[in-house]
Amino acid sequence: MSKFGPEYVRAIAPYQAGKPIAEVAREFGLDEASIVKLASNENPFGVPASSQAAMTKAAADLGRYPDANGFELKAALSTRYDVPADWITLGNGSNDILEIAAHAFVQKGESVVFSQYSFAVYALATQGVGARAIVVPAVEYGHDLDAMAAAIEADTRLLYVANPNNPTGTFIGAAQVEAFLRQVPSNVIVVLDEAYNEYLAPEHQFESASWVRNYPNLVVSRTFSKAYGLAGLRVGFAIAQPPVTDLMNRIRQPFNVNSLAQAAAIAALDDKQFLEKGARNNAEGYRQMTAAFEELGLDYVPSFGNFVLVRVGDDDGAGARVNLALLRQGVIVRPVGSYGLPQWLRISIGLPHENAAFIAALKKALA
Numbered sequence: 121m122s123k124f125g126p127e128y129v130r131a132i133a134p135y136q137a138g139k140p141i142a143e144v145a146r147e148f149g150l151d152e153a154s155i156v157k158l159a160s161n162e163n164p165f166g167v168p169a170s171s172q173a174a175m176t177k178a179a180a181d182l183g184r185y186p187d188a189n190g191f192e193l194k195a196a197l198s199t200r201y202d203v204p205a206d207w208i209t210l211g212n213g214s215n216d217i218l219e220i221a222a223h224a225f226v227q228k229g230e231s232v233v234f235s236q237y238s239f240a241v242y243a244l245a246t247q248g249v250g251a252r253a254i255v256v257p258a259v260e261y262g263h264d265l266d267a268m269a270a271a272i273e274a275d276t277r278l279l280y281v282a283n284p285n286n287p288t289g290t291f292i293g294a295a296q297v298e299a300f301l302r303q304v305p306s307n308v309i310v311v312l313d314e315a316y317n318e319y320l321a322p323e324h325q326f327e328s329a330s331w332v333r334n335y336p337n338l339v340v341s342r343t344f345s346k347a348y349g350l351a352g353l354r355v356g357f358a359i360a361q362p363p364v365t366d367l368m369n370r371i372r373q374p375f376n377v378n379s380l381a382q383a384a385a386i387a388a389l390d391d392k393q394f395l396e397k398g399a400r401n402n403a404e405g406y407r408q409m410t411a412a413f414e415e416l417g418l419d420y421v422p423s424f425g426n427f428v429l430v431r432v433g434d435d436d437g438a439g440a441r442v443n444l445a446l447l448r449q450g451v452i453v454r455p456v457g458s459y460g461l462p463q464w465l466r467i468s469i470g471l472p473h474e475n476a477a478f479i480a481a482l483k484k485a486l487a
């Protein structure tokens with residue numbers, strides 16, 4: 121154990137990312153090209169061609185620093201979400217937004233509320249500022265918003281709500297989220313993390329960005345990592361009223377979103393066809409996956425994201441065991457034991473042949 125740094129930093133368990141393809145190839149003696157990775161909720165179509173072209177153009181200017189204010193990207197987001205540009209904070213991925221919020225609004229010793237089984241970074245961001253986590257038990261693997269509102273204490277400064285949630289894929293409808301926002305005291309910041317928003321079917325879509333006008337304590341967080349296919353570039357953003365945005369921008373590193381990422385995001389934002397293709401593939405892939413789970417008699421949590429959580433056994437070794445059997449066959453998924461879900465695996469929805477490869481490997485692993 122290190123003798124350096126504060127106790128609350130030493131207590132942090134590092135984030136466990138999905139295993140890279142090259143690492144699995146090395147460890148299991150497999151050909152990289154044969155490996156299927158469905159572990160990090162990435163877009164199986166990769167980078168949109170529109171973003172590729174924009175990056176090629178932007179690459180000529182890489183000798184210069186990026187635009188620290190992200191003028192063009194904010195202008196594009198401002199038009200898309202109908203909010204002024206000074207309501208937007210850019211992030212190095214939306215992960216950066218989640219951390220900026222903790223640094224901007226929470227002091228050591230104060231508390232942060234989030235749900236059991238919600239995105240791991242909420243706990244990390246909370247610990248990173250020496251704050252106290254109030255973890256509210258989930259209901260059917262999703263957020264219990266009434267219990268979260270009731271859990272707010274005098275020293276609570278921030279709540280994180282993931283909608284849809286990762287790793288469980290659960291979703292809360294507009295009316296319930298807004299009823300919750302009305303219950304939260306106006307001095308407590310709510311970060312509404314909508315990393316998977318673009319995967320929602322039209323009947324579930326609602327424009328949470330417009331709520332920001334009515335709730336001065338609301339921060340809506342979005343990302344280009346999932347539906348827009350730009351995970352490797354690291355670009356996300358937050359929408360909030362100016363007094364909140366102003367503080368977040370003071371904490372933000374000046375050049376946190378690089379030039380290629382800014383150019384690629386602007387192009388992707390307008391690429392409706394790419395989004396539609398992704399959403400279609402996701403809906404079909406979800407049906408392919410869940411049909412297989414039903415055939416195998418496996419429980420799964422109905423998902424609104426680009427991934428699905430499936431229970432692969434009844435004992436607490438099941439997730440790790442089946443994960444290893446999948447890795448040996450060159451299929452990388454995400455074990456979720458660190459979330460307190462040791463019987464489950466989280467599978468990202470891939471292309472049809474990737475989903476089929478996973479299903480075949482799963483059948484062998486369970487046999």
Ligand SMILES: Cc1ncc(COP(=O)(O)O)c(C=O)c1O
Nearest residue numbers: 213214215239286315343345356
């Ligand atoms: C719920 C949720 N929020 C935020 C993120 C962060 O993504 P990024 O930093 O790539 O925007 C993720 C990534 O998996 C996520 O699942």
